[in-house]
Amino acid sequence: MGIFSGIFGGAKNEGEQNSKSIPWRDLTMVAQLEEIKQASAARPQVIFKHSTTCGISRMVLNMFKGNYKLDEGQMDFHFLDLLAYREVSNAIAAKFNVMHQSPQMLIIKNGVVVYHNSHGAISDVDLEEYV
Secondary structure, rough: OOHHHHHHHHOHHHHHHHHOOHHHHHHHHOOHHHHHHHHHOOHHHHHHHHOOOHHHHHHHHHHHHHHHHOOOOOOOEEEEEEEOHHHHHHHHHHHOOOOOOEEEEEEEEOOEEEHHHHHHHHOOOOOHOOO
């Protein structure tokens, strides 16, 4: 596979075909943030903020998906289309005291953000550290 097909989602090699699918939950309402905070007492919650018009955001999302290896139920994953739900993105920044960035990932445990990063650093996170 060439570098451009890897970045832009071209043909997959055999190993990629066997990668696990992320069980995303759509994040579309500010009220969901309190539910996420409460659920973080039982297991870590991940919020992925994605800009649907940004090539870098798409590349980071694809890299994150390609590196995903957790078993079902270890974490809950919430996907935010921040262009469609900008008020939710703003509420995340306020509720969890993080500056808005895009793309951005937050991991919440016991009601607080234990990890947040943006851009290419997202693909470097070892989710198993936070389980």
